[in-house]
Amino acid sequence: MHQHFKIYKPYGMLSQFASNANKQKRKRFLGELGQFPAGTMPIGRLDEKSEGLLLLTTDGKLSNHINSSGIEKEYYALVDGDISDDKILELQKGVEIGFDGKKYQTKACKVYKLNEVPNFPERSKKIRDMRHGPISWVSITLTEGKFRQVRKMTSAVGFPTLRLVRVRVGDILLENLQVGDVNSIAM
Known part of the structure; x- marks a missing residue:
């Protein structure tokens, strides 16, 4: 059974859980906000300087649907x-x-x-x-x-x-x- 979350992504945080890139070692990631089930992914993105509603899910098909269906x-x-x-x-x-x-x-x-x-x-x-x-x-x-x-x-x-x-x-x-x-x- 899939799990879904809504979060208030803070300013200055990337819409991803981790990065191996050297230039991103000092960046903040979604994992700081808590423990999420394996396979959790953001639905869409908010850039580092944007904030607000970000949806997370373990359901890749739902993520693709929301990103590609013209949802407001x-x-x-x-x-x-x-x-x-x-x-x-x-x-x-x-x-x-x-x-x-x-x-x-x-x-x-x-x-x-x-x-x-x-x-x-x-x-x-x-x-x-x-x-x-x-x-x-x-x-x-x-x-x-x-x-x-x-x-x-x-x-x-x-x-x-x-x-x-x-x-x-x-x-x-x-x-x-x-x-x-x-x-x-x-x-």
Whole structure:
């Protein structure tokens, strides 16, 4: 019987359990968050500087299904500047980003500006705040997942991402998890 988990992946941690690469000896890995059954794998990835909801499973077929079926993944991005409605519309329609050395047009997606600051735990590494100029939070929901796509999208419209938190995969929500929390879930 397969096991499934949801975790709040912290900033600065890689979405893998270990590495033999010399350049990654000082990196942080998911194994720090607890003991997982043999064969546990992340479903998708969050880059080292991103945080939030990461699903883990012992079921490779489920992992492949979630990664390749267009299931929605929602992110909250803190961006540098007061993002305008026309830039939100550009993001919704899709923007051109670089991917694997080529230009890539992102698919249309759901994007809106958040009216309230989300209640996330304070990040381990400080980021600039409103004292240094305007910032805004946006929700971006994708059905694709290119390498650092959200960061590249917000930069493409002139609003670089300062903090990125995945809050939803399909119907599974980050909810009230704290950084580093691990919960077993049914899937």
